[in-house]
Amino acid sequence: xKFSADVxxxxxxxxxxxxxxxxxxxxxxxSAALSKDLRKKHEVRSIPVRTGDEVVVxxxxxxxxxxxxxxxxxxxxxxxxxxxxxxxxxxATVPIPVHPSNVAVTALKMTKDxxxxxxxxxxxxxxxxxxx
Numbered sequence: 134x135k136f137s138a139d140v141x142x143x144x145x146x147x148x149x150x151x152x153x154x155x156x157x158x159x160x161x162x163x164s165a166a167l168s169k170d171l172r173k174k175h176e177v178r179s180i181p182v183r184t185g186d187e188v189v190v191x192x193x194x195x196x197x198x199x200x201x202x203x204x205x206x207x208x209x210x211x212x213x214x215x216x217x218x219x220x221x222x223x224x225a226t227v228p229i230p231v232h233p234s235n236v237a238v239t240a241l242k243m244t245k246d247x248x249x250x251x252x253x254x255x256x257x258x259x260x261x262x263x264x265x
Contacts, residue, residue: 188238
């Protein structure tokens with residue numbers, strides 16, 4: 134059901150907006166859920182993934198594997214995780230790409246900006262809870 138007249142519900146337009154999104158919007162779209170203990174601690178459900186975060190794969194062939202995020206490849210919509218690699222025929226190792234929606238963040242790399250984001254999101258969540 135459509136709620137806003139300003140937003141298109143066309144599949145074609147939605148897909149175009151998604152796949153041609155600029156980098157600063159892709160950052161938000163490439164968010165990952167927080168683990169249950171982090172969710173309880175920060176009162177936030179998800180956050181954009183960042184290099185240095187520790188994650189665990191929760192979906193797909195590599196479910197259960199964990200490691201540190203070594204790169205966020207916005208152009209290809211994937212992240213690369215430490216120790217999640219495949220060996221090529223010539224012996225070289227290449228990182229296996231994983232979509233951020235298929236991982237859960239287990240430890241955050243905290244910065245001043247990140248703390249600000251978490252506190253802001255928690256405040257909004259509390260306001261919504263009070264209204265309901």
